[in-house]
Amino acid sequence: MNVNDIMLLSTHLAATDIDRLELRGPGFSLALVRHGSMIVQEPIDEENEDITVTADGPGEFLREHPLHQGISVEPGEAFLAGATLGFLRVGSLLRAVTAPAAGTMIQLLANDQQPVGFGDPLFKIEPLESAMTGSNGAV
Amino acid sequence: MIEIVNAASLVTVQDLGRYGALNLGVGVSGAMDPMSLAAGNILLGNEENAAGIEIPVFPFSVKFRTAVNFTITGADAPANLDGFALLPWWLHRAEAGQTLTLTLPQSRRWRASRAYLCVQGGIDVPMVLGSRSTQLRGAFGGFEGRPLRTGDCLPVKPSLTLNAAFGLVPPALALPLICDGVPAVRVLPAAEYQDYTSEAQNALWTCAWKITPQSDRYGYRLAGDPLWPTHPLELRSHGIVPGVIQVPHGGQPIIQMRDAQPSGGYPKIGTVIEADLWRLGQAPIGSSVRFVRCTWDEALDAAADNTQWLYHARRLVALQTMRERAA
Numbered sequence: 001m002n003v004n005d006i007m008l009l010s011t012h013l014a015a016t017d018i019d020r021l022e023l024r025g026p027g028f029s030l031a032l033v034r035h036g037s038m039i040v041q042e043p044i045d046e047e048n049e050d051i052t053v054t055a056d057g058p059g060e061f062l063r064e065h066p067l068h069q070g071i072s073v074e075p076g077e078a079f080l081a082g083a084t085l086g087f088l089r090v091g092s093l094l095r096a097v098t099a100p101a102a103g104t105m106i107q108l109l110a111n112d113q114q115p116v117g118f119g120d121p122l123f124k125i126e127p128l129e130s131a132m133t134g135s136n137g138a139v
Numbered sequence: 140m141i142e143i144v145n146a147a148s149l150v151t152v153q154d155l156g157r158y159g160a161l162n163l164g165v166g167v168s169g170a171m172d173p174m175s176l177a178a179g180n181i182l183l184g185n186e187e188n189a190a191g192i193e194i195p196v197f198p199f200s201v202k203f204r205t206a207v208n209f210t211i212t213g214a215d216a217p218a219n220l221d222g223f224a225l226l227p228w229w230l231h232r233a234e235a236g237q238t239l240t241l242t243l244p245q246s247r248r249w250r251a252s253r254a255y256l257c258v259q260g261g262i263d264v265p266m267v268l269g270s271r272s273t274q275l276r277g278a279f280g281g282f283e284g285r286p287l288r289t290g291d292c293l294p295v296k297p298s299l300t301l302n303a304a305f306g307l308v309p310p311a312l313a314l315p316l317i318c319d320g321v322p323a324v325r326v327l328p329a330a331e332y333q334d335y336t337s338e339a340q341n342a343l344w345t346c347a348w349k350i351t352p353q354s355d356r357y358g359y360r361l362a363g364d365p366l367w368p369t370h371p372l373e374l375r376s377h378g379i380v381p382g383v384i385q386v387p388h389g390g391q392p393i394i395q396m397r398d399a400q401p402s403g404g405y406p407k408i409g410t411v412i413e414a415d416l417w418r419l420g421q422a423p424i425g426s427s428v429r430f431v432r433c434t435w436d437e438a439l440d441a442a443a444d445n446t447q448w449l450y451h452a453r454r455l456v457a458l459q460t461m462r463e464r465a466a
Contacts, residue, residue: 066308067215067227067246084226092313092448093455094306096226 001028010039050106053097053123055116059088063112066094078104078128085123088116103127140204141258143291144238147196149355152262152281152293154190157270161401167381168272168280169397171195171253171356171420172213174310174445179212179257181453182230182307184460189261190271192287194254197243201256203233208259208298212309214244214251214421229306232298249311250322251421260296275356275398303463307456310448316415318429321347322422324415325433325441329383329407331372339366343384343408347427348392354424356398361428365390366408376404382411382419384430394419414441 001023013021013032022044023030029044055061063072063086073085079099086097109121116122143150155176156169170176170193177187192201197216209231211218218225218241225231225239233239241254264271264282273281282293316323332340342364353360366386379385383395385405394411395403396419409430411419422428433441 065226065306066312067248069247089308091455092308092310092452093459094228094308095459096304096306 001025001030006030006032006041010041014039049129050124050126051100051103052109052121053085053100053125055088055097055110055118055120055122057088057090057095058117059090059095059115061097061110061112061114061116061120061122062087062089062094063108073105075105075107078102085125097122099125101125101127101129141207141262141293141295142202142204143287143289143293144200144202145240146194146199146287146289146291148286149195150199150287151193151273151275152190152264152271152287153193153273154261154271155188156397157268157272157274157280160268161378161380163268164401165268165274165277166399166401167397168270168274170255170272171397172251172255172417173420174417174448175213175253175255175421176257177449178228178307178310178452179210179255180261181449181456182210182212182228182305183208183257183259184456185257185259185261187449189257190264190281191255191257191262192293194241194256195252197241197254199254200238200240202236202238204235204292205295205297206232206234207295208232208301209239210257211241211254212257212307213253213255215246215249216241216244216254218242226306228309230301230304232301249309249421250423250426251311252423253421258295259298263294263296276400303466305456305459307452310445311418311421314444314448316418316431318431319347321427321429322418323429323431324418325412325438326384326409326430327412327433327435327438329410331368331374331406332408334368334370334372334406335386335408336367336369339364339368339408342366343392343430344432347429349427350422350424352424356396358396358399359394359419359422361392361394363391366392368406372406374404374406376402379403379407380410382413382416383407384409384411396420412438412441414438414445417445 019034021032031042031044081102083099084096088095103125107124153170156167180189215227267280278284346363348361348363351360384392
């Protein structure tokens with residue numbers, strides 16, 4: 001990608017309502033971010049591979065199983081792939097929110113008993129692989 | 140096949156009960172908490188009346204000799220499959236050779252005493268007089284008409300692979316019934332209610348009745364204010380049903396439970412409504428219960444609430460199962 005390509009992309013982007021464009025290719029990465037009416041190029045934080053776990057359907061978000069008390073995954077705690085991080089309740093039906101990968105809980109993005117819809121953010125997790133990869137790419 | 144590895148006493152195979160044989164002197168039996176048994180079956184896609192295992196004493200262990208899908212409902216008895224912790228009121232799968240262990244219930248959200256293990260297709264014991272419930276007094280039904288022992292092998296059908304898992308919120312949390320902070324059940328005044336003093340009648344509705352250790356599937360002996368009749372009552376033996384609150388000569392009431400004799404001669408002061416028997420069935424020994432007076436119509440409404448809960452649970456599980464298959 002050369003400077004002219006980036007400028008062309010920025011011009012096209014300015015005409016849309018897209019706030020952030022991230023482009024990755026072999027050997028390059030590009031982030032164009034909207035600030036007000038301007039499009040600005042920003043460096044991509046290669047180390048930030050955090051995953052946002054979202055709701056896969058509507059329901060009431062629960063941090064603990066209704067029968068349990070005080071059993072929930074707190075920020076800083078580690079878990080395996082497939083671990084239950086929380087629940088979504090619709091009526092009397094409960095579904096588990098499971099970890100897409102092994103890692104550590106970074107942040108809760110929804111409150112206990114908050115109604116959520118499809119795609120609503122629930123947790124931010126740091127996957128184990130990105131934690132193991134240092135800034136220089138060494139494992 | 141499910142092999143019993145460790146069972147204390149009183150573990151029995153039960154379905155929802157043996158109805159239509161009271162006139163033969165055969166009691167109802169069946170799960171002390173039929174809502175939990177039905178819910179476990181609903182999660183598995185079984186008919187609600189499929190037979191399961193009622194576990195009142197812990198720890199309890201079984202080894203699965205056949206791969207089956209299963210649920211554990213009723214009391215939250217912390218369970219593990221080969222050491223891996225399992226969620227309660229949830230769909231699980233066991234492969235052949237795995238061991239399931241249930242330990243003492245400790246939930247503070249719901250104080251309950253009996254757990255139910257249901258498997259896909261139900262426990263495949265023969266039906267006797269239209270039911271798979273264990274008739275302990277008559278020594279028939281269930282598994283050889285007796286409580287389960289270490290070494291017993293229960294027949295089950297193998298289950299197809301489980302695509303995805305989900306669970307149910309127990310009805311105890313959705314349909315709470317508390318009176319002055321004490322778990323309560325609704326009671327209809329019974330035939331001899333007006334033969335009791337006004338103090339006795341008042342005590343029935345205000346006392347926090349304690350479930351003594353002399354309580355089991357046959358009946359719950361309660362401790363509380365003595366209930367005296369206005370005059371000595373002598374009745375001939377007559378038909379009774381689970382839920383009937385009898386008052387023997389000592390003045391301390393007994394609630395007839397699922398394995399009670401179908402007839403008795405003690406005076407009856409009240410009857411716990413059929414819709415609330417599951418709450419009693421889960422009340423632990425040593426806990427207290429309040430009686431809330433209700434009308435006939437309110438009793439019917441309570442039964443409708445239970446039916447509604449089961450209907451919606453079945454509907455939501457069916458929708459989720461369809462959704463998993465489509466995904």
